[in-house]
Amino acid sequence: MTPIKALALFSGGLDSILAARLIMEQGVEVEAIQFVTPFFNYQLLDDREAHRERMLHSYGINVVLEDISPGYLRLLHNPQHGFGKNFNPCIDCKILMFSRAKEMLGERGASFLVSGEVLGQRPMSQRRDTLNLIERDSGTRSLLLRPLSAQLLKETLPEARGWVDRSKLLGFSGRGRSAQIAMAARYGISDFPAPAGGCILADPILGRRIEHLYSSDSLLRGAEITVADVRLLLIGRQFVLPGGTWLILGRDQRENDVLARLAGPEDGVLLMEDWPGPTAVLKKVGSTTLSGGERQELLNLAAAVVVRFGRKLPVDNSCGRVTCTLAGSRTLLSALPLSDETFAHWGLL
Ligand code: SF4
Secondary structure, eight states, X not given: OOOOEEEEEOOSSHHHHHHHHHHHTTTOEEEEEEEEBTTBBGGXXXXXXXXXXXXXXXXXXXXXXXXXXXHHHHHTTOOTTOOOSSXXXXXXXXXXXXXXXXXXXXXXXXXXXXXXXXXXXXXXXXXXXXXXXXXXXXXXXXXXXXXXXXXXXXXXXXXXXXXXXXXXXXXXXXXXXXXXXXXXXXXXXXXXXXXXXXXXXXXXXXXXXXHHHHSTTOTTTTOOOOHHHHHHHTSSEEEEOXXXXXXXEOSSHHHHHHHHHHOOTTOEEEEOTTSOOOOEEEXXXXXXXXXXXXXXXXXXXXXXXXXXXXXXXXXXXXOEEEEEEETTEEEEEXXXXXXXXXXXXXXXX
């Protein structure tokens, strides 16, 4: 008989680890799917294989990364079920993930889905009515088994078919963690991330920055939001120049390198080639909506900010030489450091 395979939605948190292990214990092959967007887990894409090996070694679970960035960036414009306390669209986020996981069943030869949700653990997204709504809108009803709370929920297909034994599943509910921690100890798992960590959208400060990107006075002025835009928003020093143009400066060499890589075709990249200082990205300064004079004014301002944050120049009142690369051509700008009072209110909160 072909062994039954399940896909487990894997956040990397303890509940998702335990749910996968509980089903593996019943002889079901489990492949864990960890979703990636620029708001969570994106850095894992740098080395998928190293992450897979780390998860296998730490938890005995085979983890596959799945990048859902494009759909997620669209979803944030108007999530049907709204936002949580910050810019976190938890219900629509789960619907998107479960819908994609359902599509993956056929692609990966699996028969049902597993999730580590615990009834009543989160005030909003894990209430019984919300769990039902997520199942309904993602089309996963009866295909989705939540092993940690299964005995409190309706029987699902894998239980009805006898692929898993319902009597060996659990009836956890509420916010307490002691049962999960005891269970982790039984599996020999001691290092696991804190619950609910790692989603930028749920962070009050970073979530607000992302919200600003999606607002009607967006830094991108209606242009389509890309993964690179979101990543730019999360590093370096952030400024909005008079008129609304977005400027980002690196704070160290790593950020300078990342900024240079993330710059798009309409973005200007500024740096002092012969003097220590930040790399800066001036977003959309190559846009055709700007006149030549407006563009030059913005570039001069950005160059003055770059000189201000560079190493102090050896002679007072001397200009720094800033190279700007835009649309493949390089120009040399000369700028005095901008006074702190001038840009005191340009910081992006
Ligand atoms: S906290 Fe973030 S990752 Fe988690 S469900 Fe909410 S939006 Fe999705």
